[in-house]
Amino acid sequence: MVGGRFDLEWRARFERYARTYPGEASVSGWSEAGLARRLARFEGLLPSLELRPPADVLDLGCGAGTYTRRLAERGHAVTGVDYSLPTLGRARAADPAGTARYVAADGYRLPFRAASFDLVVTIGVLQAVSRPEAILLEIARVLRPGRLAVIETLNALAAPALAGAARDRVLGRPP
Numbered sequence: 001m002v003g004g005r006f007d008l009e010w011r012a013r014f015e016r017y018a019r020t021y022p023g024e025a026s027v028s029g030w031s032e033a034g035l036a037r038r039l040a041r042f043e044g045l046l047p048s049l050e051l052r053p054p055a056d057v058l059d060l061g062c063g064a065g066t067y068t069r070r071l072a073e074r075g076h077a078v079t080g081v082d083y084s085l086p087t088l089g090r091a092r093a094a095d096p097a098g099t100a101r102y103v104a105a106d107g108y109r110l111p112f113r114a115a116s117f118d119l120v121v122t123i124g125v126l127q128a129v130s131r132p133e134a135i136l137l138e139i140a141r142v143l144r145p146g147r148l149a150v151i152e153t154l155n156a157l158a159a160p161a162l163a164g165a166a167r168d169r170v171l172g173r174p175p
Contacts (some may be wrong), residue, residue: 010128011083014063018086027090028063028124035066038123038152042067049148057119058142060107060135061125065091065100069166071121072099079112081105107135115144126153 019029025035034086053075059068062080064087072078078100082088089101095102105111107125121141127133132153139149 006130007128012064014082014084014128015086016058018084018090024064024066024090024094027087030124034156039066039070040089042121042123042150042152043070045109045150046074048107049119049150051119056116058110058112058117058120059100060110060122060139061128062091062121063087064104065094065102067121067123068100068102069095076119077101079103079117081107081122107138110138110142113141116142118144120145120149122149124154126151 014028017029017105021027023032028035030038031159054068055076057071057076057078059071059078059080060063061106062068062082065080068078068080068091080088080091080100080102081104082091082102083104083106085104088104091102103111107122107129120143122135122139126135129135136151143149
């Protein structure tokens, strides 16, 4: 692992979530409603990518494999990567037919040749790493020339996040 303490804390969190929480959304720290919103946005985005099956797709930070399975169900050759072994275990268990391939790896050093993928998807990963620029460089390295990456990350300064934080303060909820 290339990162430092921040990365280790997030890794421990995801491993704890995978061992503790039964729901697929909570493995990644989302609510069921939050995961449903993200999936709806993602599904709405897919047609605009003009990705024809069987495209080679990397789901970096695949968590419980939600997006990995969705892409595999569309006929793509999908590799889900996560550094958390308990989380990968959850992803494999949710995919008994083996529609996708799952690999334990660190996003700072992906075990793939350059220009291996037609699409890289990374959902909710960059806010959980100390060096997001290094992850972005790895994404660029493994993408085929002219292909796309779908990157979703939290922004604590976005209006919805600020409104939620204010609501939580008013209600006396912990951050």
